[in-house]
Amino acid sequence: MELLKGVKIAVLTFDLALGAAGGPFNGGDILFQLIMMLILLALLRKYAFGPLMGVMKQREEHIANEIRSAEEKHEEAKKLIQEQRELLKKARQESQELVEHAKKLGEKQKEEIIQAARAEAERLKEAAKKEIEQEKEQAVAQLREQVASLSVLIASKVIEKELNDAEQEKLINDYIKEVGEQL
Numbered sequence: 001m002e003l004l005k006g007v008k009i010a011v012l013t014f015d016l017a018l019g020a021a022g023g024p025f026n027g028g029d030i031l032f033q034l035i036m037m038l039i040l041l042a043l044l045r046k047y048a049f050g051p052l053m054g055v056m057k058q059r060e061e062h063i064a065n066e067i068r069s070a071e072e073k074h075e076e077a078k079k080l081i082q083e084q085r086e087l088l089k090k091a092r093q094e095s096q097e098l099v100e101h102a103k104k105l106g107e108k109q110k111e112e113i114i115q116a117a118r119a120e121a122e123r124l125k126e127a128a129k130k131e132i133e134q135e136k137e138q139a140v141a142q143l144r145e146q147v148a149s150l151s152v153l154i155a156s157k158v159i160e161k162e163l164n165d166a167e168q169e170k171l172i173n174d175y176i177k178e179v180g181e182q183l
Contacts, residue, residue, distance in 0.1 A: 150175050 154175055 150178070 154171065
């Protein structure tokens with residue numbers, strides 16, 4: 001309807017332009033051109049504008065679907081990003097807990113190792129003391145045996161010859177020196 005009004009205005013403007021130019025006014029040609037213009041518009045509307053509008057409508061729907069799909073994917077991506085952030089945060093917390101647990105376990109093991117080392121050192125110290133005591137007792141026992149054998153030896157020599165007090169003192173000192181050198 002608006003198209004017809006536009007055509008009428010165009011035709012009237014054309015007629016006025018021709019009339020102002022001083023040319024003859026031919027209404028039949030104008031009417032013929034008007035009818036032809038209307039037929040042309042009808043044909044264009046049916047065969048060109050209809051399919052063109054259909055294509056434009058399809059294109060509009062396709063673009064709208066693409067925009068909707070992009071918005072959905074954008075929202076899904078936002079959700080995935082949020083989930084990933086939460087998972088990352090949870091993983092960081094878990095790793096921090098594992099580190100803390102490992103530190104505590106390390107400290108506990110350190111204390112256990114120190115206690116075991118102290119206990120082992122104390123056991124070795126006691127064993128060394130016992131060994132020293134045993135070796136001391138063996139040394140004393142050997143010394144007693146040597147003193148006894150020396151005493152027997154001295155006694156046998158004394159018996160062989162009778163000594164005065166000075167000689168006897170000298171003999172005892174000599175034997176004590178021998179025993180000291182042997183030890």
